[in-house]
Amino acid sequence: MRRGKKKKNRSLSKKQVGLKYGFRSGLEERVANQLSSHEVKYTYEEEKVKYIIPETVHYYTPDFVLENGIIIETKGRFVLEDRKKHLYIRKQHPELDIRFVFTNPLAKIRKGSKTTYADWCEKNDFKYAKGLIPKEWLEEKEKNND
Numbered sequence: 001m002r003r004g005k006k007k008k009n010r011s012l013s014k015k016q017v018g019l020k021y022g023f024r025s026g027l028e029e030r031v032a033n034q035l036s037s038h039e040v041k042y043t044y045e046e047e048k049v050k051y052i053i054p055e056t057v058h059y060y061t062p063d064f065v066l067e068n069g070i071i072i073e074t075k076g077r078f079v080l081e082d083r084k085k086h087l088y089i090r091k092q093h094p095e096l097d098i099r100f101v102f103t104n105p106l107a108k109i110r111k112g113s114k115t116t117y118a119d120w121c122e123k124n125d126f127k128y129a130k131g132l133i134p135k136e137w138l139e140e141k142e143k144n145n146d
Contacts, residue, residue: 060089068142072133076103078117100128
């Protein structure tokens with residue numbers, strides 16, 4: 001008899017089982033039946049407990065740091081994870097002067113996108129260059145953050 005019942009429930013989705021029995025799974029139903037048979041009072045999915053997934057600490061290792069303090073990040077590909085990372089770094093360390101040197105700043109940020117690496121940099125206020133570090137960056141004086 002149990003086997004027949006199990007077979008019947010297997011064809012039901014989790015949502016259907018939940019609707020049918022008021023629980024998300026057969027195990028929850030069995031536990032509820034156990035509690036009821038022992039006359040234990042309980043509530044089911046009525047409380048909510050707030051929690052925060054803790055942040056994870058990451059480290060950024062710049063490709064080049066010039067003596068004037070300018071950070072040079074060289075990129076052939078500028079994938080989503082890199083773009084997100086640099087936005088986090090900019091937000092948490094606005095004092096850093098990070099600039100990009102791309103193999104091709106006119107490359108699209110992803111297939112089918114109209115946005116280029118250059119567009120992304122301009123939108124997010126990052127300086128960029130193609131191929132090599134511009135001479136002006138090399139000759140730029142160190143900024144005082146006083």
